[in-house]
Amino acid sequence: MAQSPKSFIKQTPWPKIVALMEACAVDASGIAAIDPDAKPEERARQALVALADAGQGARDEFLAIIDQVEQLNDDFGRRALRSVALSACMDAETFDAIESLRAAAIDVYLSDRRCFDRALASHYADRYRQGRSYSGYAFGGAADVELRPGEEAKVRFEEETRRIFSEHDAFARIHFDWFEREIIDPASGESHVCMQAAVFVEQPPRAETAFDDDGEIVTRSHRAVVEGAIVFDAAARQIEVVAKGGRPLQEKIARAFSETMLASDAPIEPVRARRLELQRLASGRPLALKPEDGVQSAEVERVTLINPTSSMSVTLAMRAGPTDDGSLRDRSSDAFEAHSPMGRIGWRVVAASIRVIFEPEQPGRRPKAVLVSLSAPNRSNLRDHTQRHQFIAGTLMERWGLYDPSDA
Numbered sequence: 565m566a567q568s569p570k571s572f573i574k575q576t577p578w579p580k581i582v583a584l585m586e587a588c589a590v591d592a593s594g595i596a597a598i599d600p601d602a603k604p605e606e607r608a609r610q611a612l613v614a615l616a617d618a619g620q621g622a623r624d625e626f627l628a629i630i631d632q633v634e635q636l637n638d639d640f641g642r643r644a645l646r647s648v649a650l651s652a653c654m655d656a657e658t659f660d661a662i663e664s665l666r667a668a669a670i671d672v673y674l675s676d677r678r679c680f681d682r683a684l685a686s687h688y689a690d691r692y693r694q695g696r697s698y699s700g701y702a703f704g705g706a707a708d709v710e711l712r713p714g715e716e717a718k719v720r721f722e723e724e725t726r727r728i729f730s731e732h733d734a735f736a737r738i739h740f741d742w743f744e745r746e747i748i749d750p751a752s753g754e755s756h757v758c759m760q761a762a763v764f765v766e767q768p769p770r771a772e773t774a775f776d777d778d779g780e781i782v783t784r785s786h787r788a789v790v791e792g793a794i795v796f797d798a799a800a801r802q803i804e805v806v807a808k809g810g811r812p813l814q815e816k817i818a819r820a821f822s823e824t825m826l827a828s829d830a831p832i833e834p835v836r837a838r839r840l841e842l843q844r845l846a847s848g849r850p851l852a853l854k855p856e857d858g859v860q861s862a863e864v865e866r867v868t869l870i871n872p873t874s875s876m877s878v879t880l881a882m883r884a885g886p887t888d889d890g891s892l893r894d895r896s897s898d899a900f901e902a903h904s905p906m907g908r909i910g911w912r913v914v915a916a917s918i919r920v921i922f923e924p925e926q927p928g929r930r931p932k933a934v935l936v937s938l939s940a941p942n943r944s945n946l947r948d949h950t951q952r953h954q955f956i957a958g959t960l961m962e963r964w965g966l967y968d969p970s971d972a
Contacts, residue, residue, distance in 0.1 A: 572666075578600055584629060587629075636683065640954075644683050644684075646746070648743065652743070654675060682741070689793035692806045697814075698806050700834070701802065702801055703830040710826065711825055724824055733767070736765055736768075739764040742760070745760055759796045760795045767787055770788070794806075841966060842916050844966060848907070851864070852964065859920060862918060865882050866882070866916060867913050867916045869914065919933060920934045
């Protein structure tokens with residue numbers, strides 16, 4: 565986990581910590597000995613003493629749970645929790661009333677452990693979207709994309725997937741967990757349900773150094789388990805595959821899904837990088853934000869424009885430092901009046917920089933800034949493995965209309 569157990573306890577509502585300790589079978593007398601009115605630092609120290617006194621089993625279980633809770637404590641955690649909780653174990657009013665993300669994760673865990681595990685699986689699928697282990701495929705044709713009824717199709721798909729993985733390791737075991745989750749369209753805010761399969765694949769054996777029961781160092785054979793995901797979104801006419809092994813493996817899984825799970829013979833094609841449409845930034849309209857985004861501000865700092873009839877390009881940029889002189893278009897109009905190229909007929913925005921300021925992750929911390937660099941037709945500095953960058957690419961840019969609509 566990213567921080568120490570003491571920090572986690574200090575930053576989490578105390579009643580949730582107590583409930584979690586009770587769930588881990590920490591003795592009631594040990595919990596009662598903790599002063600709930602003590603300062604957070606002292607209260608956390610007392611909690612760690614109670615966990616140590618409860619024995620290794622209770623302590624390790626508590627630490628494992630808070631490690632999983634902390635995995636959900638990022639830009640995608642609330643949506644992953646909410647997407648599964650609303651489909652399985654909690655209504656929207658109850659979930660949205662929970663005071664913090666860690667508290668929400670603990671409540672879901674205590675309410676329904678399977679639901680919590682599926683939230684982790686949803687988070688995993690979202691976190692690796694667009695990364696090296698990801699491939700997306702769109703269904704062609706005009707017919708509706710529907711699943712075959714009954715369980716037989718799932719059984720056939722699982723058998724075919726096992727055969728595909730057996731080409732890499734004939735002795736690997738595989739487990740599937742199918743569930744539904746809610747997806748919210750970033751542009752419209754409307755929600756729909758999609759289906760996901762969390763896939764757990766046993767890896768080839770590796771030597772591992774460990775302590776035995778007598779405290780001696782021994783070498784053991786160990787088979788790690790890696791996670792994958794298959795997400796079927798009928799509304800978006802798309803299937804996404806997250807699996808280590810490269811694009812050929814991911815495409816085999818996608819085609820196996822199409823052939824065994826779908827009631828129609830809809831062809832599939834790889835989803836290509838979406839083209840940017842940056843002209844909307846010339847309008848000077850504010851970049852729309854929502855309270856749940858966790859973003860303080862988003863502002864266009866620089867644009868590069870060209871005119872097809874000229875061999876010249878023009879770059880307009882704000883000066884460094886805080887200012888309240890209006891948008892980049894306003895400043896350009898003030899400086900150049902009718903000669904400003906922003907919004908002028910014939911001038912097209914081909915590159916831009918947007919500064920996005922995120923709310924502090926914790927009270928007392930500084931806000932985090934991400935400078936987004938975009939260049940037509942489809943280049944950006946948004947790194948696939950960074951949650952904030954993925955949130956900008958997958959949600960904010962969609963809402964701001966910065967993708968070519970013909971690619972949707």
